[in-house]
Amino acid sequence: MVPGSKNQYLYEHKKTGFFNFSVAASGKKGKQTKEVKAESYGIVTDLPIVRINTPDSVKVNSKNWIHKVRELDYATLSISNAGEHNVTNLKTDIKGRGNSTWSHHPKKPYSINLRKKHNLLGMPAHKKWAFLANHSDKSLIRNKFSYELGQKIFTDVQWTPKSKLVELVLNGEYLGVYQLIERIKVHEDRVDIDIENGDFLLEVDTRLSSEFNFISPKEVKFNFRFPKTMDSTTFDSLKSTVEHLESLLYAKNFTDPDSGYKPHFDINSFVDWYIICEFVKNNDATFYSSVYMYYRNNEEKMYMAPLWDFDLIAGNAKYNNNDIPDVFYIKKSRWIVQLFKDPDFELAVKQRWQEKKDDLLAAVNSIKQTGKDMKQTAANNFYRWPILGKEIWPNPTWPDTYEEEIDQLYDFLKARYEWMDGEMTISD
Numbered sequence: 001m002v003p004g005s006k007n008q009y010l011y012e013h014k015k016t017g018f019f020n021f022s023v024a025a026s027g028k029k030g031k032q033t034k035e036v037k038a039e040s041y042g043i044v045t046d047l048p049i050v051r052i053n054t055p056d057s058v059k060v061n062s063k064n065w066i067h068k069v070r071e072l073d074y075a076t077l078s079i080s081n082a083g084e085h086n087v088t089n090l091k092t093d094i095k096g097r098g099n100s101t102w103s104h105h106p107k108k109p110y111s112i113n114l115r116k117k118h119n120l121l122g123m124p125a126h127k128k129w130a131f132l133a134n135h136s137d138k139s140l141i142r143n144k145f146s147y148e149l150g151q152k153i154f155t156d157v158q159w160t161p162k163s164k165l166v167e168l169v170l171n172g173e174y175l176g177v178y179q180l181i182e183r184i185k186v187h188e189d190r191v192d193i194d195i196e197n198g199d200f201l202l203e204v205d206t207r208l209s210s211e212f213n214f215i216s217p218k219e220v221k222f223n224f225r226f227p228k229t230m231d232s233t234t235f236d237s238l239k240s241t242v243e244h245l246e247s248l249l250y251a252k253n254f255t256d257p258d259s260g261y262k263p264h265f266d267i268n269s270f271v272d273w274y275i276i277c278e279f280v281k282n283n284d285a286t287f288y289s290s291v292y293m294y295y296r297n298n299e300e301k302m303y304m305a306p307l308w309d310f311d312l313i314a315g316n317a318k319y320n321n322n323d324i325p326d327v328f329y330i331k332k333s334r335w336i337v338q339l340f341k342d343p344d345f346e347l348a349v350k351q352r353w354q355e356k357k358d359d360l361l362a363a364v365n366s367i368k369q370t371g372k373d374m375k376q377t378a379a380n381n382f383y384r385w386p387i388l389g390k391e392i393w394p395n396p397t398w399p400d401t402y403e404e405e406i407d408q409l410y411d412f413l414k415a416r417y418e419w420m421d422g423e424m425t426i427s428d
Contacts, residue, residue: 048082146310154272198297318396371406
């Protein structure tokens with residue numbers, strides 16, 4: 001009991017930094033009158049703590065917005081342990097998100113739409129954000145590591161989502177370590193294009209999940225993400241633009257500097273996107289899903305960006321030989337395989353690797369320190385979700401400790417780096 005207090009108690013858990021508790025209030029005769037739950041879990045962490053409360057604690061158990069679709073009141077969002085970026089009771093809509101991450105795992109990802117835009121944790125102000133669960137990634141940092149490659153090293157990928165690791169509490173229940181991240185939206189601080197001027201944002205997604213989608217002559221499954229709505233004339237026009245670009249890429253004279261693909265592809269963004277995705281061996285980046293590109297109509301040029309969805313990288317999937325570090329992977333993908341038939345593109349990739357390889361190696365070497373810094377928060381997460389040493393889809397292996405998970409990530413990327421460095425030599 002805390003000295004001088006009649007209703008506060010100290011509690012220390014030896015295995016983790018979070019706990020919950022309840023207080024039973026009794027009458028004079030010792031009869032319990034009510035049980036009062038704590039406002040939320042106590043959490044010992046260096047990370048910001050995000051607390052979201054839905055109206056009447058309604059469950060977020062579907063991919064329907066609780067306010068916009070289910071017609072309930074807004075939820076509230078508060079952030080503590082973040083210094084000057086603490087906030088209280090921001091109104092927000094919330095829903096589940098994701099494909100396999102939503103359907104396969106108990107730790108669910110979420111999307112939020114703030115009622116008014118806000119610069120959460122110092123990131124540029126916006127309404128639309130996501131909380132990535134990273135449940136299959138027991139290192140908890142594969143997405144973080146990959147996005148930082150785009151933000152700090154291979155910066156010709158024009159926009160990479162900013163993110164922060166946080167501890168998430170939903171309706172008083174501690175849910176673990178999440179990644180608060182900017183969602184992919186058209187905005188001057190995100191994908192900076194002008195939809196009214198004929199610009200558009202595409203995702204290659206084999207699920208054909210967008211209302212406006214098509215399969216190109218080379219069997220690439222394109223989905224228009226922005227604009228979200230369009231008439232048939234606009235759809236046909238934008239589709240024709242993409243198919244024209246593809247025809248230039250696959251033409252007999254495709255390497256011609258004037259009549260080939262080069263005037264209409266932003267080579268620098270394609271190079272940086274390729275190196276990042278190839279280096280981390282991103283399973284989805286084989287033109288399967290989460291491959292984004294956007295077109296600027298006034299330039300008549302396609303850009304490869306933004307990066308998205310890196311939780312299954314670096315040997316973290318048991319299919320498609322994802323756990324083998326010494327083989328090219330993305331290089332075999334549609335469009336990419338054709339780009340590599342151009343000696344100029346292959347040379348540009350090798351030159352960029354040589355330019356940035358020291359920075360890349362430094363990023364790899366920082367992984368173990370990041371793991372040490374994450375020790376407390378990882379303990380919180382894996383006490384809530386005791387999955388260390390257990391098979392979680394689609395992990396090929398499942399080490400018993402968090403330290404071993406970090407070592408496994410480091411070992412894969414170090415081996416991948418050494419192999420790719422040997423493949424990126426430039427002949428005289």
